[in-house]
Amino acid sequence: MQAKEKDQYNIVLFGDSIAKGVIYDENKGKYAVLKNSFAEIIQRRFRGIIHNAGRFGSVITKGISTLQRDVLSKKPDIVVVEFGGNDCDFNWEEIAQNPQGEFNPKTTLNHYITVLQEMIQKLREEGIVPVLMTLPPLDADKYFKWVSKNNETSAHNILSWLGTVNRIYWWHERYNSAIIDVAEEMKVRWIDVRSAFLKTMDYREYICEDGIHPNEQGHRLIADKILQYMEKNHRVLLQPV
Secondary structure: OOOOOOOOEEEEEEEOHHHHOEEEEOOOOEEEEOOOOHHHHHHOOEOEEEEEEEOOOOOHHHHHHOHHHHOHHHOOOEEEEEOOOOOOOOOHHHHHHOOOOOOOOOOOHHHHHHHHHHHHHHHHHOOOEEEEEOOOOOOHHHHHHHHOOOOHHHHHHHHHHHOOOHHHHHHHHHHHHHHHHHHHHHOOEEEOHHHHHHOOOOHHHHEOOOOOOEOHHHHHHHHHHHHHHHHHHOHHHEOOO
């Protein structure tokens, strides 16, 4: 499904803090919204308005509940959907306190898939083109240090529950694979930003200290990948160079 040609377009970028453009500012020691985020970079080439509906900490179940307010009310032509990084996450503090316990992610994989499919269907019913975005890879070592807060006891307990730090990457990858599977099954276009990171010499250089948020270089990678997608599939969305 293509966007209909007209003078101006609306896109909604719908997702979590990565969509919002949040980075961890190491100099200030806190999270901040990047001025040169991928959404801002794309906006400079875009023929219309990009509405950023990214929310820090958002999961897909929260997204589906705010779909009318954050997305449908904007009457977009296209919605870029970016959820999953928080959905696959666990309550690490609880795990650190009880490493023998059983824990579920914020959104189980099956429920994540079901809600993603529902979101796509609702967008299509409104005549909106859904486009899925894959997840930038996380740096498992950095993320493990981040969630264990460099506390030796917490790190020991979390690792006892995990088995191996690499399991963090593997678990995150399962949700990313689900995005692609849903896109293929429902015949939805998807933008593989993950590959843009993995094709670099060392993708970890494009990830913040927390191990999960892309840094400014990472946002440039995402922007380049999305612009490539638009040039190939929706050239009418871009201003002539």
